[in-house]
Amino acid sequence: xxxxxxxxxxxxxxxxxxxSKKRQFAVTLFTQLVVAFYTxxxxxxxxxFYSTELFSxxxxxxxxxxxxxxxIAAINLVCVLTTVYSKGxxxxxxxKKNRSELAIHGAALVWLQVSMILVVTLREGFAFxxxxxxxxxxxxxxxxxxxxxxxxxxxxxxxxxxxHVGFFLILAGFVVAYVKTGIFGFDGLSSYFxxxxxxxxxxxxxxxxxxxAGFVPLHTWLPNAHPAAPSHVSGxxxxxxxxxxxxxxxxxxxxxxxxxxxxxxxxxxxxLLTGVWGVVSAIVQKDLKKVLAYxxxxxxxxxxxxxxxxxxxxHIQYPQLSLLAFAGAVLHIVNHSLFKPMLFMGAxxxxxxxxxxxxxxxxxxxKKMPHTSLLFIIGAMAICALPPFNGFISELLIYVGMFxxxxxxxxxxxxxxxxxxxxxxxxxxLAVFAFSKAVGIAFLGAPRKxxxxxxxxxxxxxxxxxxxxxxxxxxxxxxxxxxxxILPVVAQFPQVNTSTELLQPILNTTSSxxxxxxxxxxxxxxIFFFRKKMQQDVAIAVGPTWGCGYSAxxxxxxxxxxxxADSLISISKPLVKVTKDFEPLEKTDFFPHAxxxxxxxxxxxxxxxTVHPTNRLLKIIRKAxxxxxxxxxxxxxxxxxxxxxxxxxxxxxxx
Amino acid sequence: xxxxxxxxxAAFFFPGIIARTKSIxxxxxxxxxxxxxxxxxxxxxxxxxxxxTTSSIFRIAPTVGLACVLTAMLVIPFxxxxxxxxxxxxxxxxxxxxxxGRFLMIIAALDTGSSFEGMGANRETLxxxxxxxxxxxxxxxMAMMTGCTSFTEIFKAFNxxxxxxxxxxALFACLVILIAMVENSRLPVDDPKTHLExxxxxxxxxxxxxxxxxxxxxxxxxxxFGVFSMLMANMLIPPSWKIGYQFLYFGVIAVGFAxxxxxxxxxxxxxxxxxxxxxxxxxxxxGLLGLIVALILMQKxx
Numbered sequence: 034x035x036x037x038x039x040x041x042x043x044x045x046x047x048x049x050x051x052x053s054k055k056r057q058f059a060v061t062l063f064t065q066l067v068v069a070f071y072t073x074x075x076x077x078x079x080x081x082f083y084s085t086e087l088f089s090x091x092x093x094x095x096x097x098x099x100x101x102x103x104x105i106a107a108i109n110l111v112c113v114l115t116t117v118y119s120k121g122x123x124x125x126x127x128x129k130k131n132r133s134e135l136a137i138h139g140a141a142l143v144w145l146q147v148s149m150i151l152v153v154t155l156r157e158g159f160a161f162x163x164x165x166x167x168x169x170x171x172x173x174x175x176x177x178x179x180x181x182x183x184x185x186x187x188x189x190x191x192x193x194x195x196x197h198v199g200f201f202l203i204l205a206g207f208v209v210a211y212v213k214t215g216i217f218g219f220d221g222l223s224s225y226f227x228x229x230x231x232x233x234x235x236x237x238x239x240x241x242x243x244x245x246a247g248f249v250p251l252h253t254w255l256p257n258a259h260p261a262a263p264s265h266v267s268g269x270x271x272x273x274x275x276x277x278x279x280x281x282x283x284x285x286x287x288x289x290x291x292x293x294x295x296x297x298x299x300x301x302x303x304x305l306l307t308g309v310w311g312v313v314s315a316i317v318q319k320d321l322k323k324v325l326a327y328x329x330x331x332x333x334x335x336x337x338x339x340x341x342x343x344x345x346x347x348h349i350q351y352p353q354l355s356l357l358a359f360a361g362a363v364l365h366i367v368n369h370s371l372f373k374p375m376l377f378m379g380a381x382x383x384x385x386x387x388x389x390x391x392x393x394x395x396x397x398x399x400k401k402m403p404h405t406s407l408l409f410i411i412g413a414m415a416i417c418a419l420p421p422f423n424g425f426i427s428e429l430l431i432y433v434g435m436f437x438x439x440x441x442x443x444x445x446x447x448x449x450x451x452x453x454x455x456x457x458x459x460x461x462x463l464a465v466f467a468f469s470k471a472v473g474i475a476f477l478g479a480p481r482k483x484x485x486x487x488x489x490x491x492x493x494x495x496x497x498x499x500x501x502x503x504x505x506x507x508x509x510x511x512x513x514x515x516x517x518x519i520l521p522v523v524a525q526f527p528q529v530n531t532s533t534e535l536l537q538p539i540l541n542t543t544s545s546x547x548x549x550x551x552x553x554x555x556x557x558x559x560i561f562f563f564r565k566k567m568q569q570d571v572a573i574a575v576g577p578t579w580g581c582g583y584s585a586x587x588x589x590x591x592x593x594x595x596x597x598a599d600s601l602i603s604i605s606k607p608l609v610k611v612t613k614d615f616e617p618l619e620k621t622d623f624f625p626h627a628x629x630x631x632x633x634x635x636x637x638x639x640x641x642x643t644v645h646p647t648n649r650l651l652k653i654i655r656k657a658x659x660x661x662x663x664x665x666x667x668x669x670x671x672x673x674x675x676x677x678x679x680x681x682x683x684x685x686x687x688x
Numbered sequence: 689x690x691x692x693x694x695x696x697x698a699a700f701f702f703p704g705i706i707a708r709t710k711s712i713x714x715x716x717x718x719x720x721x722x723x724x725x726x727x728x729x730x731x732x733x734x735x736x737x738x739x740x741t742t743s744s745i746f747r748i749a750p751t752v753g754l755a756c757v758l759t760a761m762l763v764i765p766f767x768x769x770x771x772x773x774x775x776x777x778x779x780x781x782x783x784x785x786x787x788x789g790r791f792l793m794i795i796a797a798l799d800t801g802s803s804f805e806g807m808g809a810n811r812e813t814l815x816x817x818x819x820x821x822x823x824x825x826x827x828x829x830m831a832m833m834t835g836c837t838s839f840t841e842i843f844k845a846f847n848x849x850x851x852x853x854x855x856x857x858a859l860f861a862c863l864v865i866l867i868a869m870v871e872n873s874r875l876p877v878d879d880p881k882t883h884l885e886x887x888x889x890x891x892x893x894x895x896x897x898x899x900x901x902x903x904x905x906x907x908x909x910x911x912x913f914g915v916f917s918m919l920m921a922n923m924l925i926p927p928s929w930k931i932g933y934q935f936l937y938f939g940v941i942a943v944g945f946a947x948x949x950x951x952x953x954x955x956x957x958x959x960x961x962x963x964x965x966x967x968x969x970x971x972x973x974x975g976l977l978g979l980i981v982a983l984i985l986m987q988k989x990x
Binding site for chain 2: 396397399400403406410414417418419420425428429432433435436437439440441442443444447450451454455456457458459461462463465466468469470472473474477478479538539541542545546548549552553556557560561564567568571572573574575576577578579580581586588590591592596597600601603604
């Protein structure tokens, strides 16, 4: 793969600065398609290793292995589709934004794609860190699209700072390995882990990459950045960019030789927390995009559960568990990059059509926006891991791995596996809660605010979602093919056995799923046939919803996002903080009068991890600021004192 | 195949036996056993009224819900025999397929825009998510004892694991009854005979369904009872028995289950709604008790 070609392609969208607003989209999409075509063709052609020059002062090695290939395919798919979607999504911004702003946005979309492709192909430390930084900056520019909004600006800056903390941790990890091995980059990790205690370095990388991926409690940027960014950007960021954190983590994990139990336990414990906490927080949200953002955190947790269990499987030398758990994790990466962009696009379409993301103001959209609503509902079912969609397949692999390996384990592993399976089941149930709420409140029922002006969105916005839907159904109905395709990636994990005798039971399972899913579709068809036949001759009437004897029903009496979540909040108080701000009616208020009700939710971890430490730091810095008086005389005095101090210290031979 | 047909057969009589038990317990004569089936047939032939608020989701949900149960039944064997389709992890498929049906019924209830139905939907989601871990612990324990991960293989091996497997079987049979009561929205979490919409769960979700769709919903609910009695029978019936005795034993179990449900509903009051989550956590606790028993039986903890 020729890096200079990719880089020059990334500069092509700079042309947009000189083009009219209407033509810019064509340039962006054209460049992305060229990059996608080029990288996929090169990756298919060269599933091997070879190097090329990147920097004048050293060589960066480009290597495409199955993992890179998987990510290149996913990156190109998501990036191109989200850009196509942006044609429709950005249409209302065409008048508000000037030419350069739109050109920068288009260029950043291409830069994000190119930098992510480079992230998954470069192994050498400096080159990797450089493109990692480029990726962060590109996504920062994209998040800041509406920087004139104060909230977006704040969120963008916070994102940038947190990503640089992560950058520093990754750098530290590389440096520690470099000091011992003399190789700066992923290639050096293997020899480092072979001879040293790997846990501290693993933790450094886990924290660094975990910040990108959104493991709890490092996720705090994620639920803020996604709603602030335009929807196609949230789709690309949530669909694939946070997976770059997982990618980096996988590279580190591939290099591990021992200490599987510790690594597995750390991953599993953090991921279980991430999964449960992510989905519980998703339930509490009333902002449609925040629900999706928190659900991304949950899905990162599920991927992590797979990875952690896989490493525990390596420790207890149970190859079946490792194979199934790793396969589940890798497949879930793919699955999540299919349904999450689709859901974000759906949420973006809702925003375009209604100008709000607050579910308490929505409802009944399915009548005005049938395509968007049905796509969102299917995406929701896929993300809840319901059959016959793709999310189910990856979770099933993890489940089977857990249950398969239960026999003959010691007490500790038994309890570990049973607990994980219970929590995964709980996550599944909570996901159903979160998404039945999102679907039911936002898309179904009666509209809570007038929706006469709402129209179905343009084809530009629908077609990408249908493409993703095809992927979701393909994996859901024909999982055998998907499992076979990801197998080379799974084989890259250390000591994983992908021999036929281990693989055959999995393929038997997946092909049975194909058959039983077809049977399911057949049952639906048969019942529908009968339904149609029986309803032909009888009277079908329409009328208002049965109000249980109460005739003054109106749409505001429906369940809202807040009231739907209330039952769960009451039993999970320590995990979520919900604020309600209203004045209850007095006993003497016989007649209703205007009153207000405000509700919101706070992220407990956000306060603990970012807000409190930052505030404390600010306090200390403010105290230090006493010295900064603004008078030149004082500064001259400081300089004098400094010189005197040096003189005195030198005189007494202290320095 | 036998299993599939037996589930349908059990479902045929189940609601009738419950109704009969309840009427006898309250000193009435009660309707004939097959009256609920005749009600369903009648409903299937009737016309429907659809709310103007509802969309296509409301119309397809009962159909898909029934298809979910009919498909889920495919993986359930009978007394050590083979299920129609069996694969590793099929009980996960079973659980998630029932969840799919539930998901659609929940969003269909929200589709009506009724505050009552929203309330029912909300309660149903909450209770279902608290029950799911109990089912998975139970299946996990059985997978641990047998080393298998499909219903067919687990039930083939379960009764031969050790002398005490019957003990565990009985414990889990109780757990299955409790799970079935929640899945089918029966006492003590929900009361199907209550008149007040505010205190309903499942009944209030289907307030707006009528005619063919309501018939399908009742059918689904009866089939679910059949499915759970079959699960219970599988835990208790030794595969080594002659087929005739197995049928007989299944009959006893299914009828006994229905009578127990009827008696429970006659003499027990519904929980306070606020107490239901705690009650459901006891189901998980029973599952964990099963885990401890299994660990002791397998001599992992002394």
